Amino acid sequence: DRNVRGDNRDRDRPGPVTNFAHLDRDPNEVVFTLDTEGSNGLVVGHKGSNVKRVVAESGARVTCQPDGTTVVISGTREAAEQARGMVEDLLRARGITGRGRVGSGEDLGGTTTGEGGRGNVGA
Numbered sequence: 001d002r003n004v005r006g007d008n009r010d011r012d013r014p015g016p017v018t019n020f021a022h023l024d025r026d027p028n029e030v031v032f033t034l035d036t037e038g039s040n041g042l043v044v045g046h047k048g049s050n051v052k053r054v055v056a057e058s059g060a061r062v063t064c065q066p067d068g069t070t071v072v073i074s075g076t077r078e079a080a081e082q083a084r085g086m087v088e089d090l091l092r093a094r095g096i097t098g099r100g101r102v103g104s105g106e107d108l109g110g111t112t113t114g115e116g117g118r119g120n121v122g123a
Helices: 038-046 046-058 078-092
Strands: 028-035 061-064 072-076 100-102 111-113
Touching: 028 078, 038 046, 038 061, 038 072, 038 078, 046 061, 046 078, 072 078
Parallel strands: none
Antiparallel strands: 028 072, 028 100, 061 072, 061 111
């Protein structure tokens, strides 16, 4: 017998694993989600200058969500807290509170910058 495509011999075999994101996540990683009140552009800055500085100085990853109102900051506790403070300072200078909360780390989409992510800045 030949194994002919479509003969259902492999129907009980598990399919290929296509989502490895959970394997890359550090269990000690801290994630903060900030509401920028529609000011993600301020966080990014001209040609990415603000976000590049935050990433370079803190070592955290900064993800600006496509909704334009949310920034996700992740990394070690120290790096994420430093980055959160820097982003909150940028927002506060424009009168925006940047209400932050600790997140669960779920992937919300968007562009990730920083160490270990696609679209790395300065790597």
